Amino acid sequence: MDRVVNFSAGPSAMPLEVLMRAQSELVDTNHAGISVLEMSHRSKAFEEILSNTKQLLRKLMNIPENYKILFLQGGASLQFSMIPLNLLQKDHEAAYIITGSWSQKALKEAKKVGQTTVTATSEEDQFRQIPDLSQITHSKNLSYVHITGNNTIEGTRFTHLPKTDAPIINDWSSGILSEEINVSDYGMIYAGAQKNLGPSGVTVVIIRDDLIGHAPDGLPTMLNYETHTKADSLYHTPPTFGIYMIGLMLEWIDSLGGVKEVERRNREKASLLYETIDQSTIFHSPVKKEDRSLMNVPFKTDSVETDRAFLHFAAAKQLVELKGHRSVGGMRASIYNAMPLEHVERLCGAMREFEETMK
Amino acid sequence: MDRVVNFSAGPSAMPLEVLMRAQSELVDTNHAGISVLEMSHRSKAFEEILSNTKQLLRKLMNIPENYKILFLQGGASLQFSMIPLNLLQKDHEAAYIITGSWSQKALKEAKKVGQTTVTATSEEDQFRQIPDLSQITHSKNLSYVHITGNNTIEGTRFTHLPKTDAPIINDWSSGILSEEINVSDYGMIYAGAQKNLGPSGVTVVIIRDDLIGHAPDGLPTMLNYETHTKADSLYHTPPTFGIYMIGLMLEWIDSLGGVKEVERRNREKASLLYETIDQSTIFHSPVKKEDRSLMNVPFKTDSVETDRAFLHFAAAKQLVELKGHRSVGGMRASIYNAMPLEHVERLCGAMREFEETMK
Ligand SMILES: Cc1ncc(COP(=O)(O)O)c(C=O)c1O
Ligand SMILES: Cc1ncc(COP(=O)(O)O)c(C=O)c1O
Ligand SMILES: [Mg+2]
Ligand SMILES: [Mg+2]
Ligand SMILES: [Mg+2]
Ligand SMILES: [Mg+2]
Structure with a gap:
């Protein structure tokens, strides 16, 4: 596969x-x-x-x-x-x-x-x-x-x-x-x-x-x-x-250049994902801006059904393990060090595409 | 290697x-x-x-x-x-x-x-x-x-x-x-x-x-x-x-046929090694016959120097990790399930060869 x-x-x-x-x-x-x-x-x-x-x-x-x-x-x-x-x-x-x-x-x-x-x-x-x-x-x-x-x-x-x-x-x-x-x-x-x-x-x-x-x-x-x-x-x-x-x-x-460079990449990845969430009309972040994690990014729509539809939509694009923790619901993207920017871009692309299909 | x-x-x-x-x-x-x-x-x-x-x-x-x-x-x-x-x-x-x-x-x-x-x-x-x-x-x-x-x-x-x-x-x-x-x-x-x-x-x-x-x-x-x-x-x-x-x-x-067959192999390997030790004039087993482990076989010569010489001799033949635990000394061959009979034969061959060199 x-x-x-x-x-x-x-x-x-x-x-x-x-x-x-x-x-x-x-x-x-x-x-x-x-x-x-x-x-x-x-x-x-x-x-x-x-x-x-x-x-x-x-x-x-x-x-x-x-x-x-x-x-x-x-x-x-x-x-x-x-x-x-x-x-x-x-x-x-x-x-x-x-x-x-x-x-x-x-x-x-x-x-x-x-x-x-x-x-x-x-x-x-x-x-x-x-x-x-x-x-x-x-x-x-x-x-x-x-x-x-x-x-x-x-x-x-x-x-x-x-x-x-x-x-x-x-x-x-x-x-x-x-x-x-x-x-x-x-x-x-x-x-x-x-x-x-x-x-x-x-x-x-x-x-x-x-x-x-x-x-x-x-x-x-x-x-x-x-x-x-x-x-x-x-x-x-x-x-x-x-x-x-x-x-x-x-x-x-x-x-890669040590933790300094890894941090730079992590900030870049996280910014991109949070921007996509914040700009989206259907996805939102439950977390206060100043305290947002660079590693684990929960996000939600306003309905459990739409969350579920997005998870399916993403899975069809090989974007997996996006389900949020049962105590929080919605989605969670964990974007640890190993996750390249390109993969976060694919997620953001899928989010925008999904939003289009919802219009 | x-x-x-x-x-x-x-x-x-x-x-x-x-x-x-x-x-x-x-x-x-x-x-x-x-x-x-x-x-x-x-x-x-x-x-x-x-x-x-x-x-x-x-x-x-x-x-x-x-x-x-x-x-x-x-x-x-x-x-x-x-x-x-x-x-x-x-x-x-x-x-x-x-x-x-x-x-x-x-x-x-x-x-x-x-x-x-x-x-x-x-x-x-x-x-x-x-x-x-x-x-x-x-x-x-x-x-x-x-x-x-x-x-x-x-x-x-x-x-x-x-x-x-x-x-x-x-x-x-x-x-x-x-x-x-x-x-x-x-x-x-x-x-x-x-x-x-x-x-x-x-x-x-x-x-x-x-x-x-x-x-x-x-x-x-x-x-x-x-x-x-x-x-x-x-x-x-x-x-x-x-x-x-x-x-x-x-x-x-x-x-392989389950534990029954693995046990048969283990008994065969252990018998071969204990026989080699018992028949040897320089190696001996410290352990009472009825209680001997099928997995871990300690053996010794009468001197620390000869033990050491054997460990070198064996290592030169790619037989490694034979040093006994520090509390017991001598040699120990662990012959767990994964060890094929052929490898135990190689050890026994090396023991006999070493014994020859000591004559
Ligand atoms: C912040 C935090 N603490 C503790 C744990 C528990 O770790 P473990 O499952 O290795 O015991 C986890 C995750 O699994 C975690 O994310
Ligand atoms: C019989 C026996 N008990 C306990 C231990 C200790 O195991 P561990 O190092 O995994 O704690 C070992 C070996 O390492 C052992 O052989
Ligand atoms: Mg939003
Ligand atoms: Mg927590
Ligand atoms: Mg003997
Ligand atoms: Mg013990």
């Missing part, structure tokens, strides 16, 4: 070059005489992959030396528990800024562990914006402030950070490597790989080293960040193929 | 046919127009992969309908904690039979959760055998009895099960699908995929359904088996590519 244009929110489209490179190496990787799928995680061949991947991520995100990089299993969802289990100190609170379903899930897990506080939420506004952060104050005994930097489902993104002395922890699953940020503004950044980084099954954790080593006794060994930092992600068998694929994705980003 | 013969204990050799099939489909899988790496876990295309993989495992292992099959993240190592967190009831004990480093690690995590008891151990014997199980008695209020069915490091395997009314839980990471067993003898069987099943990053859990649903409140959602059984391994993003690869491995086993 011809290659289709895949707007999935994750696992999501990967660059054809990266897939072809992985394909060409799948039986014999890096001239090792075996596949990366068969490499012992303790072998030189794999340790080289691991260390190169880590170094390249450090370079591309400009990660300071006092931050550790981990490749873990369990998805961002397991981080929702690992974060409070490791970092929520006794007699302290964890603050959550609630901007969508993922932050709600993160909060739910933290509540099982200790004291939490919601310092801002845009729930009353159906999460159509990021709450005003200039107003909020944070108490003194906070272990951390948790944000969802890009809201995959609702299509919003943080452009400012809350003011706080506590470490800010960012679930950046759907934003990582999409734009330049200052890592040292955060105590920890984490991301499931299956959007901008690679296949599902690897979670990248970037954590400031002073936050490690304070977990309570009795915490399961596998849930303690210290276990994995001490062993350099090799305490047990890591998801080796996923780490290898992240390496290929990072090399591809590097070859 | 020419393909080498890879005796790694895991991640380990995969059948060349399986790798070539994965390679041929890597850019366009099952004619979906995208790679399996890019498929949404909620897509029809992926749900078909998931359901086929599960069905085929059920068929090959003859898993009764009252057992659930889960594909989780976190490796067997995370199961060491999930098992007691889910199954160790209040006022009950968990019994562990200690047969090597992996059972010790499993016990260590259970101790953090509740009351444990060691009902048998072969530690005083450096784990060269499985302890005599006919003698042991289990108390009445046991939540489960945990065994390590195949000891990857020490090269032993259970051929009898302890007598108990409590559910037996088997860490079968290095044994799954290597020989026929009766699943209903167990409450739960679990295995990291990276030996007989596929790439690292997926853990298969086969669990009797009456054991599910008794976890204490407050357990992190991701650590509760019920979360994953209710959502059919789709509570969050599963390791999609790993599940796909397991599917290909299972199809390969099926094409």
Whole structure:
């Protein structure tokens, strides 16, 4: 079958070059005489992959030396528990800024562990914006402030950070490597790989080293960040193929000119799509302009039937996985790093064409 | 580079046919127009992969309908904690039979959760055998009895099960699908995929359904088996590519004639290798004959220097990853399902040739 244009929110489209490179190496990787799928995680061949991947991520995100990089299993969802289990100190609170379903899930897990506080939420506004952060104050005994930097489902993104002395922890699953940020503004950044980084099954954790080593006794060994930092992600068998694929994705980003160039492309793609939506008389964006995500673009018509008709219309043009999340409805186009401008143009073209047929 | 013969204990050799099939489909899988790496876990295309993989495992292992099959993240190592967190009831004990480093690690995590008891151990014997199980008695209020069915490091395997009314839980990471067993003898069987099943990053859990649903409140959602059984391994993003690869491995086993034929091959390979070791005047097996693993075969000479010389000798013949685990020393040949008889013959030939050079 011809290659289709895949707007999935994750696992999501990967660059054809990266897939072809992985394909060409799948039986014999890096001239090792075996596949990366068969490499012992303790072998030189794999340790080289691991260390190169880590170094390249450090370079591309400009990660300071006092931050550790981990490749873990369990998805961002397991981080929702690992974060409070490791970092929520006794007699302290964890603050959550609630901007969508993922932050709600993160909060739910933290509540099982200790004291939490919601310092801002845009729930009353159906999460159509990021709450005003200039107003909020944070108490003194906070272990951390948790944000969802890009809201995959609702299509919003943080452009400012809350003011706080506590470490800010960012679930950046759907934003990582999409734009330049200052890592040292955060105590920890984490991301499931299956959007901008690679296949599902690897979670990248970037954590400031002073936050490690304070977990309570009795915490399961596998849930303690210290276990994995001490062993350099090799305490047990890591998801080796996923780490290898992240390496290929990072090399591809590097070859384009790094995150700066990727951000330029992402802004270009997102502008085009939002303009098309805003200019359209039938499609509209539910999201406040200033807070619109560069990665996940929800849009709707005024009727469920018209939404459905558009989804069919688009699918016939090989534009797939455009259905919005069930909690939001309508359409959602996820346009991660791997999505070329040309594919966004095809979507915009289809939207205009569909609008014509509706006249 | 020419393909080498890879005796790694895991991640380990995969059948060349399986790798070539994965390679041929890597850019366009099952004619979906995208790679399996890019498929949404909620897509029809992926749900078909998931359901086929599960069905085929059920068929090959003859898993009764009252057992659930889960594909989780976190490796067997995370199961060491999930098992007691889910199954160790209040006022009950968990019994562990200690047969090597992996059972010790499993016990260590259970101790953090509740009351444990060691009902048998072969530690005083450096784990060269499985302890005599006919003698042991289990108390009445046991939540489960945990065994390590195949000891990857020490090269032993259970051929009898302890007598108990409590559910037996088997860490079968290095044994799954290597020989026929009766699943209903167990409450739960679990295995990291990276030996007989596929790439690292997926853990298969086969669990009797009456054991599910008794976890204490407050357990992190991701650590509760019920979360994953209710959502059919789709509570969050599963390791999609790993599940796909397991599917290909299972199809390969099926094409050979199923587990019965695979077991016949494994017994043939293991016999050949143990005979070569036993007949050799310089190599010997540390393991008691009746308890020898079909999958992991440790062997030694009388000196560290000769061991090292042999490892070099073998590597020159493209026989790699034969170094024993650091806790045991010497050599270890892991000869999982994917290893053809011919490769074991090459190893045996190299051992005899090396012995000649030593005369
Ligand atoms: C922002 C965000 N957080 C968390 C998750 C959950 O990640 P996972 O499914 O890998 O656990 C997702 C997406 O899937 C996400 O988009
Ligand atoms: C018997 C056994 N149990 C547990 C493990 C740990 O598995 P993982 O590294 O996937 O956590 C292994 C091997 O790696 C093993 O051989
Ligand atoms: Mg969200
Ligand atoms: Mg409009
Ligand atoms: Mg062992
Ligand atoms: Mg001998």
